[in-house]
Amino acid sequence: MRLDGFGIFVEDMGKMIRFYRDVLGFEIKEAEDTSNVYLVKDGTLFLMYGRKDFEKMTSRRYEYIKGLNGHYEIALYVDTFDEVDAAFRKAVDKGAVPVLEPELEPWGQRTCYIADPEGNLIEIGSWDKPYDKKDI
Numbered sequence: 001m002r003l004d005g006f007g008i009f010v011e012d013m014g015k016m017i018r019f020y021r022d023v024l025g026f027e028i029k030e031a032e033d034t035s036n037v038y039l040v041k042d043g044t045l046f047l048m049y050g051r052k053d054f055e056k057m058t059s060r061r062y063e064y065i066k067g068l069n070g071h072y073e074i075a076l077y078v079d080t081f082d083e084v085d086a087a088f089r090k091a092v093d094k095g096a097v098p099v100l101e102p103e104l105e106p107w108g109q110r111t112c113y114i115a116d117p118e119g120n121l122i123e124i125g126s127w128d129k130p131y132d133k134k135d136i
Helices: 013-023 051-058 081-093
Strands: 005-010 036-041 044-050 073-077 097-104 110-115 121-126
Touching (some): 013 044, 081 097, 081 110, 081 121
């Protein structure tokens, strides 16, 4: 098996698509009115599933965390500390919920957090050098 992508269950598909596309720059692969949406960011597949559609498909009801939640985070990387600050401001100016202003952490990473319209956490961080997969 290989990892194909990751997904989240959403309540308001249109609002979430517009956020990830217009605020964070994800590329959308389908129309906004579909129940399963594929978005791509830097070669990584990101899926959104309508909660009600998934429940219908699986014949089950699920509980969902509401409001700002710490269930998981999506991490985005920029090459410089200055880009962390700029990306945070741009995202907040376009409607992201500010969670943690940019700050330099004791381990040497500059990081900040925003939330999407359904309260999922998104980290924007940098080690002040270009991204290199070898560093993972």
